[in-house]
Amino acid sequence: MTTISYPPKPSPGDRIAVISASAGLPGLFPLPYELGLERLRKEYDLEPVEYPTTRTMGATPQARAADVNAAFADPGIKAVIASIGGDDQITVLPYLDRELIRANPKPFIGMSDNTNLLAFLWNTGIVSYHGATVMCELGRPGAMNPLTAHSLRAALFTSGPYELTPAESWNDISRDWADPAAFQSEPPMRPAADWSWVNAERVVEGRSWGGCLEILGWLLMADREISHDLSVYDGGVLFLETSEEMPSGAEVFRTLRNMGERGLLQRFSALLMGRARTWSFDRPNSPEEAARYAEEQREAVLRAMRIYAPDTTIVFDVDFGHTDPQLVIPYGGLVRVDGPARRITVTY
Structure with a gap:
């Protein structure tokens, strides 16, 4: 190892x-x-x-x-x-x-x-x-x-140690990088829902692994940088987020299902799920469409975890990934997920 x-x-x-x-x-x-x-x-x-x-x-x-x-x-x-x-x-x-x-x-x-x-x-x-x-x-x-x-x-x-703080406001609507006027003011923000906890009766501390879900799916298909000795992930904290390509709930479920079939999902003691990106230039969702997309993704994650790792502590809407603000997650560093206190602490 x-x-x-x-x-x-x-x-x-x-x-x-x-x-x-x-x-x-x-x-x-x-x-x-x-x-x-x-x-x-x-x-x-x-x-x-x-x-x-x-x-x-x-x-x-x-x-x-x-x-x-x-x-x-x-x-x-x-x-x-x-x-x-x-x-x-x-x-x-x-x-x-x-x-x-x-x-x-x-x-x-x-x-x-x-x-x-x-x-x-x-x-x-x-x-x-x-x-x-x-x-x-x-x-x-x-x-x-x-x-x-x-x-x-x-x-x-x-x-x-560094305690992550839930965002009070957030944004996922991009501006045109070719337009100088786009840089004259900060992006408009909207109120952020607090983190949502599942199976939060315990404290988990472990080394983190994960990243962008679509990229992890590609690595799994190419059999690159995913250890064949799955015990190296035991007790770790999995963190996942999705990109501006906005994979469907079905695609998210299938990727997680394949991770479960490989025996990977079951190894982690906690899952941090990044706040879903719900808007892109190709799919400029209305607020109602964005909310439906985010809920579809959450249900896909819950469905997969109920099948393969039903006891895992899950925290939804953590601010990392393709949304703003973005908290930095140490990759391979220690992460403490305190369910009873509703706190997440990373070690930088």
Whole structure:
């Protein structure tokens, strides 16, 4: 079994690698990207260092992997952050140098398609961080969401326990990144429902694993970065969220069903389910349609868990994933789910 440990943290003034291991979208949408870089410098006192494919759409998997390897190998780089996600990072995995990365551990921050790299680092023995890409969270119009900004700062620079706070307001409606006017004000927020708890009679503490559900489904199909020794997940905290592609309730259930048939769902003692993304440019749902979609997803999750892991503690609508704000979840780090107290504490 791989021993998972926290890599050394950066300090203010350090250099941080910015990579596009999925898609070179900074080249197409410079406005949120440049804003995110500026905030890294001014608000976090970190010096971003771009790699050759960071702004290049269509870069080969080999070239993107070379950037990842180089970022970890460089002793002057103290952390690595993704510019954004994409949909083909799974093709990069075969070209990563696991031993080089294992010998040069450092924090990696990313989400969505970066679930591939997060799972790779878990299997390499390195705790990483699910959340806060440069273009989305750091490049948020107007200002960073305070909950996101505080969580990211704690994840980057501190090593102790951090209690996650339920959001009072949230948003999942995007703006046009090509339009400068979109960056003149913060996105409109709407009231957030509190977390919803199931089987909350106990306290669970374990190492986290999971990420974007669609990406995990792809990894399962390709048989990559999912351990064949399922005992490594025993007693852990599974955390899942869905993307702006908004998979149907049927698809969510089927993916979870397949995880159950593999014997994976049953291994975890708790499940944190991210607040569902309910709007996209392709599917601009009305508030009523959005509420129906979120309820359909919740029922799909509950249906699968009742079949395969009926006693698992579940918390719905935790603020991580493809919604705003976004709390950072340590991937492979300790997570404490206190059902009776209705509290979630992570260790950064």
